[in-house]
Amino acid sequence: MNLEQQLTERLNTLAPSHLEVINESAGHGGYFPGKESHFKVIIVSEVFAGLRLVQRHQKVYAVAAELLSPSKIHALAIHAYLPSEWQGEAPTSPECAHAPKV
Structure with a gap:
C-alpha cells in the first residue's frame, strides 16, 4: 500500500463526509516519478466541532x-x-521555489 493509500485509510477514521488526499510531490524539488513526499488533505468532518484550527x-x-x-x-x-x-473548494497550494521548471 502506498503512502497516499495509507494516509487515506488513517484519515477515514475521522469519519469524514468529504475527503481528498492529493499527492503534490511533483510540484516540489527532488521529484521523480512515484515519489510521495508532499500531500494536501481536504477533510470535512463533524469530529472537528468545537475545535480551533x-x-x-x-x-x-x-x-x-x-x-x-x-x-x-x-x-x-x-x-x-x-x-x-x-x-x-479549498485554497490552491503555493508553488514551491524548488519545483522542477517545465
Missing part, C-alpha cells in the same frame, strides 16, 4: 503520525472543515 490539525497529525517522517511524508497541508463551513 490548531486542534483540528492536531487531530489529523495524531492519526497520520506514523507516516510523518523525513523518509515518508515530508510536508502535509491540512484544510479541515466542519460540514457547515465547507464551500466545496
